[in-house]
Amino acid sequence: MFSRIASQATRRSVQQAIKPAVQARFASTKPAAAANAMQVAGVSAAIVGATGLGYMYANDNVHANMADEGLHPPEHPWYHNGPLNTYDHAAIRRGYQVYKEVCSACHSLDRIAWRNLIDVSHTEDEVKAMSEQEEYQDGPDDNGDMFQRPGKPSDYMPRPYPNDEAARAANAGALPPDLSLMTKARHGGADYVFALLTGYVDAPGGVEVREGLNYNPYFPGGAIAMARVLFDGVVEYEDGTPATTSQMARDVSTFLAWAAEPEHDERKKMGMKATVILTGLTILSIYLKRFKWAPIKSRKIVYNPPK
Incomplete structure (x- = not known):
């Protein structure tokens, strides 16, 4: 009986000793956080403003005229x-x-390719007829020479110019x-x-x-x-x-x-x-x-x- 009362008294004394230290710890941080809030906001606004101004005036790709x-x-x-x-x-x-x-x-x-048009916009017969109207270079043949042949559905659509230099010269x-x-x-x-x-x-x-x-x-x-x-x-x-x-x-x-x-x-x-x-x-x-x-x-x- 006496030991239980002594243990309870000891526990209360420990809690009373710890409580002021905890209160002092949190009491010491709250004023500091409140005091720094304005500083944090000011620094953040300055960073955002400086970034925006730098993007507007330093980046030559940004123009007021859209x-x-x-x-x-x-x-x-x-x-x-x-x-x-x-x-x-x-x-x-x-x-x-x-x-x-x-x-x-x-x-x-x-x-x-011509075949991509099949069953999308044209029939297979129409695609074959359209591709055959174009001539494609193929080869080499048995003699090692290149030759021209009618197009097939597997061929890609012909280019208007043989290369980019010819395209630039014509335009x-x-x-x-x-x-x-x-x-x-x-x-x-x-x-x-x-x-x-x-x-x-x-x-x-x-x-x-x-x-x-x-x-x-x-x-x-x-x-x-x-x-x-x-x-x-x-x-x-x-x-x-x-x-x-x-x-x-x-x-x-x-x-x-x-x-x-x-x-x-x-x-x-x-x-x-x-x-x-x-x-x-x-x-x-x-x-x-x-x-x-x-x-x-x-x-x-x-x-x-x-x-």
Whole structure:
């Protein structure tokens, strides 16, 4: 009895001795933290401000005039942007016609073979007929000589120039870019292509455009070597669709979007299949979990003390 009382008294005396030290420790840190709060905020604001000013004035790539970067293209409701929508294949066929009759004179499509068009925009017979109209260098033959042959569906679409030097010489020093991945290489994708093709206007006052260049606000810098190429009626569509400038720009933008991502439709189909399968497996796993654990979670443990 006396030992228990002595132990309790000893415990209380130890707690009373520790409590002032703990209070003094926390009391000593609170004023310091409060005093440093303003200093921390001031230093942080100075760092952020200095970083912003340095980025604005030291970086030559940042300009107050956003014309140097090109206008941001407006967004359009492309049919293939829907989560469950595929490409408009009729638009792809018309877009290929625009590319073939207008764009292919300067721009290549190196990553697209004739066979890629089969069952996308053309039939196999149509693709074979179109490829045979082009001649490709092949060989060597039995004598070691190169020869020309008609194209095959496995061949890639021909380039308008044999090399980059010839392309520059024919375009006043400007190199027409390859269009295979154009919608992925430019910010805005198909919106940028559409805006660029339909955005040719007269230069505003105070803006000078060098001779041989054309003003297009959607092109970085505003001055582009390519002249306007799409005019109403420049192409006669096979399906009778009116060939307005905006219609042709929309169709060729859709075609170039497909050229940059030809697996788009298959990817969405595979995604739908995966979603259905994973949903079924998730539901099945939830059912099995409840089936296995329900008896364990709902059981009651009864304790029968010995009599």
